[in-house]
Amino acid sequence: xxxxxxxxxxxxxxxxxxxxxxxxxxxxxxxxxxxxxxxxxxxxxxxxxxxxxxxxxxxxxxxxxxxxxxxxxxxxxxxxxxxxxxxxxxxxxxxxxxxxxxxxxxxxxxxxxxxxxxxxxxxxxxxxxxxxxxxxxxxxxxxxxxxxxxxxxxxxxxxxxxxxxxxxxxxxxxxxxxxxxxxxxxxxxxxxxxxxxxxxxxxxxxxxxxxxxxxxxxxxxxxxxxxxxxxxxxxxxxxxxxxxxxxxxxxxxxxxxxxxxxxxxxxxxxxxxxxxxxxxxxxxxxxxxxxxxxxxxxxxxxxxxxxxxxxxxxxxxxxxxxxxxxxxxxxxxxxxxxxxxxxxxxxxxxxxxxxxxxxxxxxxxxxxxxxxxxxxxxxxxxxxxxxxxxxxxxxxxxxxxxxxxxxxxxxxxxxxxxxxxxxxxxxxxxxxxxxxxxxxxxxxxxxxxxxxxxxxxxxxxxxxxxxxxxxxxxxxxxxxxxxx
Ligand code: ADP
Numbered sequence: 001x002x003x004x005x006x007x008x009x010x011x012x013x014x015x016x017x018x019x020x021x022x023x024x025x026x027x028x029x030x031x032x033x034x035x036x037x038x039x040x041x042x043x044x045x046x047x048x049x050x051x052x053x054x055x056x057x058x059x060x061x062x063x064x065x066x067x068x069x070x071x072x073x074x075x076x077x078x079x080x081x082x083x084x085x086x087x088x089x090x091x092x093x094x095x096x097x098x099x100x101x102x103x104x105x106x107x108x109x110x111x112x113x114x115x116x117x118x119x120x121x122x123x124x125x126x127x128x129x130x131x132x133x134x135x136x137x138x139x140x141x142x143x144x145x146x147x148x149x150x151x152x153x154x155x156x157x158x159x160x161x162x163x164x165x166x167x168x169x170x171x172x173x174x175x176x177x178x179x180x181x182x183x184x185x186x187x188x189x190x191x192x193x194x195x196x197x198x199x200x201x202x203x204x205x206x207x208x209x210x211x212x213x214x215x216x217x218x219x220x221x222x223x224x225x226x227x228x229x230x231x232x233x234x235x236x237x238x239x240x241x242x243x244x245x246x247x248x249x250x251x252x253x254x255x256x257x258x259x260x261x262x263x264x265x266x267x268x269x270x271x272x273x274x275x276x277x278x279x280x281x282x283x284x285x286x287x288x289x290x291x292x293x294x295x296x297x298x299x300x301x302x303x304x305x306x307x308x309x310x311x312x313x314x315x316x317x318x319x320x321x322x323x324x325x326x327x328x329x330x331x332x333x334x335x336x337x338x339x340x341x342x343x344x345x346x347x348x349x350x351x352x353x354x355x356x357x358x359x360x361x362x363x364x365x366x367x368x369x370x371x372x373x374x375x376x377x378x379x380x381x382x383x384x385x386x387x388x389x390x391x392x393x394x395x396x397x398x399x400x401x402x403x404x405x406x407x408x409x410x411x412x413x414x415x416x417x418x419x420x421x422x423x424x425x426x427x428x429x430x431x432x433x434x435x436x437x438x439x440x441x442x443x444x445x446x447x448x449x450x451x452x453x454x455x456x457x458x459x460x461x462x463x464x465x466x467x468x469x470x471x472x473x474x475x476x477x478x479x480x481x482x483x484x
Pocket of ligand 1: 016017018019021303304305332333334359360361362365384385386387388
């Protein structure tokens with residue numbers, strides 16, 4: 001089975017969040033399950049600067065999009081049984097960032113990612129065998145499904161191809177002005193309520209939802225939540241019309257990257273039977289963040305984008321209360337300026353309680369998972385969430401808001417039976433968060449119970465094998481159904 005995987009970020013080439021981890025790991029596990037996978041992603045500056053060995057597979061000088069010349073090259077790189085096809089178009093992708101800066105998105109993102117989608121399809125057409133499955137991710141890949149339906153519908157090359165669109169986060173919709181359709185070579189008639197129009201703009205996410213053969217999202221709970229007004233971001237009605245083709249497949253963890261037994265990014269390694277390495281990581285974490293140690297004070301870690309979704313406003317509101325519990329907090333995050341400034345100011349008031357690093361930094365992230373006692377994920381909504389799963393593996397006990405994939409992966413500790421791998425709270429409020437932390441603190445105070453809880457956490461298994469098998473089953477099912 002040939003699978004073409006379209007993703008705007010893929011670890012280890014370029015990463016701003018969980019999509020990159022998924023797009024970096026899942027193809028390898030699909031390949032192990034027998035699929036032949038080729039990933040398509042833009043050739044950003046940070047990818048070029050890695051100097052990877054690439055082979056120029058395809059160069060299209062005469063290609064036009066929206067009446068304008070759109071020359072590009074496709075550069076092939078091979079890694080771990082998976083082909084990666086980088087779409088090289090310097091004027092669109094040779095930039096210092098992927099999507100934008102804290103001051104805003106790039107104004108030509110509509111052109112950039114429509115081009116990425118179209119150029120990926122063009123590259124596929126230049127290859128010997130058509131893909132059986134085109135699997136696109138998030139709004140950046142959404143327009144591939146519109147091109148397949150409207151620009152390439154009569155193309156015999158794709159006649160046997162079926163498609164799947166995966167939503168990693170419904171809140172990022174790729175909304176652009178009406179004029180974009182002409183500029184990217186799609187008919188203006190698509191600007192309609194039953195087409196791509198969304199409250200006066202063109203939605204790239206809608207293209208995936210409407211025109212892919214099936215839609216999936218990254219946890220069973222989130223696949224149900226997005227069909228409700230509370231979590232639907234205005235698309236719940238449309239998603240309900242697709243409910244029979246809407247699947248929820250939980251993301252997995254790549255335990256080759258995220259494993260304290262083998263992790264080379266942390267100062268000491270450890271496993272569930274010997275936690276002395278974890279104590280060394282904890283000491284190093286406190287040192288790096290300039291916090292004094294106190295054995296009775298658990299270290300509460302956060303690794304997060306500083307965005308409304310992640311509940312940082314709740315953390316800010318609860319901050320004095322959290323510190324009053326007698327914990328140390330370490331936060332690694334980057335994103336919204338207002339949150340950054342609030343936390344910087346709070347840090348200056350609590351130099352012994354709050355550690356802060358405003359950055360996107362892979363090594364520090366690993367150190368926080370390894371060195372924390374408790375890992376806090378207070379998201380308002382969470383499609384899957386990877387950080388709580390990484391924290392489990394590193395024996396940092398998650399305290400999470402019960403939503404989406406957080407609800408699917410964390411089992412609240414039952415004090416009577418000792419079953420469970422963390423703590424969940426329901427209300428997205430300071431009181432809710434403090435309630436969850438207090439319950440964790442109470443168990444932290446009982447060393448044997450805490451030990452047992454860490455063991456449960458570290459034994460939780462979210463390896464990709466199971467999820468990859470679910471995707472393969474879904475691909476097979478799609479290949480059996482006729483085109484709509
Ligand atoms: P999302 O994709 O919504 O940001 P996920 O939990 O799915 O959330 O994935 C987040 C990924 O990004 C994890 O690999 C996490 O370690 C990483 N990450 C988030 N913030 C940072 C940061 N400031 N520095 C380093 N890694 C980060």
